[in-house]
Amino acid sequence: MRILWAAFAVTCSFWLAPAHAAAPGEWRPARPLRLIVPFAPGGGADLMARLIHPKLAEAIGQPVVIDNRAGASGNIGADLLAKSPADGYTVMMTTANLTIAPSAFPKLPFDIVKDFTGVTLLSKAPSILAVNTNLPAKSVKELIALAKASPGKLNFAGDGGGPVELGFEIFNAMAGTNIVNVPYKSTGPAITAVISGEASAIMAPALAVIPQYKSGRLRALAITSAQRLDVLPDLPTVAEAGVPKFEVNLWYGILAPAATPAPVVASLNKYFNSVIQSPDVRTRLISDASIPVGSTPREFTEFVRTDIGRWAIAAKKQ
DSSP states (O other): OHHHHHHHHHHOOOOOOOOOOOOTTOOOOSSOEEEEEOSOTTSHHHHHHHHHHHHHHHHHTSOEEEEEOOOGGGHHHHHHHHTSOSSSSEEEEEEHHHHHHHHHOSOOSSOHHHHEEEEEEEEEEEEEEEEOTTSSOOSHHHHHHHHHHSTTTOEEEEOSSSHHHHHHHHHHHHHTOOOEEEEOSSHHHHHHHHHHTSSSEEEEEHHHHHHHHHTTSSEEEEEOSSSOOTTSTTSOBHHHHTSTTOOOEEEEEEEEETTSOHHHHHHHHHHHHHHHTSHHHHHHHHHTTOEEOOOOHHHHHHHHHHHHHHHHHHHHTO
16 A cells, blocks of 8 residues: 555645535535546646646645556547546546547547547647748748649648648648648657758647747748737738638647536536636746637537547548
8 A cells, every 4th residue: 555655646746735615516526636648748738737737636625646648649548538437536638639539540449429528628729830931932822822833842741640730731621722741750850841941831839839930940921720819919810811711729628538427527617617717827828829718518528529520621631
């Protein structure tokens, strides 16, 4: 028993706070909450989990155990959640990788629609459409014109079937262009390829592109969110710059097993949303070019279903 608790202390970061009395009809955990992160430590989902972790533990009055279960583009962790007890004590930090999975993997050990229920959409993280500084395109319209003038001659750096690659394929479909994918293992090498001129363009997370844009190593053309961001007021959206209705966001949300009782899901939603709307968490997310959200469970469940279809359309373009 001592060994188990020692391992718990070493591998799981937690914050203890005084328990508060539950409001009428509210579910309050009586033991630690397990937050599965289906990726390795240090990635975006893990950083988001650790950002909200202390305040979440304070809100529920119990420790929060971050359980990193990396592998298969997040599918190992998702399968673990699907098989977990539906009692509110196990939830998962999820990303667009989950909604891409049905298009990327022919067989999954779980059903996204049937095996999970949404708790909340925490935040959206838009990407930036950027090009090599030597490319003669200084706007989205100029990039589209250049691509249509020489079909199949321009290329973009992808991330091997992930959201960076599929996001650009959505752009191709909506803009009527044929900018060819050059696959890389991950976002970092893909950005490096565009900087060097090995690839012409990229649509990568804003957090990763902003330093290269501000240093002059990449030319940013537009951001993929529905509205301009306060931290980048001069950068237009892709929609207003030439591709109407275009919007592609990476995102972070919380899922629970499908059979989790509605009152438990409602209480979890209240706890997570109180954290995401706290001033310091909001300030941190906004400074990182992310958009705090905090949705209802129903809204997030519908968002997930819609996102599956969005990525499926992109995958067919490959």
